Amino acid sequence: MNGAVPEIRIRRLNDDEPNPAGRYVLYWMTSYRRTRFNFALERAAEWAAEFGFGVLVLEALRCDYPWASDRFHRFVLDGMQDNLEALSDRPGVTYLPYVEAETGGGRGLLEELASEAAVVVTDDYPTFFIPAMLAASASRVQVRMEAVDSNGLHPIYATAKTYPTAYSFRRYLQKSLPVHLERVPQTDPVSKLEGCPAPVLSESVLRRWPDASTLLTSVGLDLAELPVDHSVEPAEIRGGARAAKARLDAFLGSKLARYAEDRNQPDEDAASGLSPYLHFGHISTHEILGSIAQHEGWRPDFEGRPTLGKRTGWWGTSAAAEAFLDQLVTWRELGFNMAANRPDHRDYESLPGWALETLEQHSSDPRPYLYSLEVFEQGLTHDELWNAAQRQLRREGIIHNYLRMLWGKKILEWTPSPREAARVMIELNNRYALDGRDPNSYSGIYWCLGRYDRPWGPERPVFGKIRYMTSANTARKLHLREYLERYSS
């Protein structure tokens, strides 16, 4: 089939063919939990239009994945409510939100729904348990199954290379992005389904796997009844595509102009706050870029722009937007590039050679302080700035982007080994951060141990040639008065 979704974004997961005797196209939404600007949903809609079928959208939330908690459940459920609203009364589409009530409750659901599908389309995502889950599912599904990449502007499988620095990846992007930007996801892919019959679910399926729609709206869902970690409480910020859009608009309206100068200042509130929404797929990079373009009256035109990897001057937007796009595109997609091409990207051994070597050489240096995971977790170290950052993470599910670096550097300094430091960072980040369990969780954590960085002298205890940071210097440099007050306990 030749549709509008670029082939480079489509990965066949099995050798099966489409089944024209099916009743619908199944879209299994796992990572791009949105109904707009979504290549995977668009692909499902293309197949459906070809067969004259409707699309069945299955958005499931299981309860047994690592670090499942009230916090992540709440955020995902907010998103499901938005998707329910967005898809109800739309022709040609049926939305099935499913919330697993007990471990294993969802087992068999995908295969059951796939047994009546012509094609199964799902989201491609290069880390956490998703790649293994997709492979396992594809072997049990008897029709053609495809994973579609709607992660970012650069298709994650467009290169098999990894890049050792943001600089080299940026230079590559400056050459390769323009062609990919010619194909952007449709705003509303479901609109192709006018005239297609909305799939109807059988009583027996719904008896076994109840539709969670009423739980999402009128009845409400009691998280306390689910077997997930209740000690990680819901975050204050609301999840979902609507909240994401509101946050984007607020960012463009009052923060973007100050972004380049103030984004590293905790008290200035100039960061976008979009990363949790990006992580759960509640918003798309393409939509964000489109909104920036509209906001600035900018159109992509890269003719004659230097492709030397410089951080400014390539996009041709305002300086503020370029600073933001470097985060959103260069840095975010750098992490996806690593995850897509290095199956070991979560492991300590995936660090660059010079970093492994220098950390090894300093592995038996005495540590100035040693803390257990529990002391770190509660924010009870001797360092009030570090404690504040950890308390923000634990309480809000967010950690300030600059302080996150200091946070990780100090964990390296205060644990018995760099391997243990990585373990502590991964545990705390993935347990508490709304944007955890993401390719960029590992970029950020391993950056603290040398990934994407270069050696710095002079060699210091514990760190060796790894870039060193101190809380005192950080406090001197940053506006932190309100921040320290807010998270003082």
Added chain:
DNA sequence: ATCGGCTCGCGCAA
């Protein structure tokens, strides 16, 4: 306040 040295790997010019 600002500058250089610390140090590695890559792409590009030569």
Added chain:
DNA sequence: TGCGCGAAGCCGAT
């Protein structure tokens, strides 16, 4: 083969 340059650093010298 050499040169420039890079997520945000640190420290001591000027």
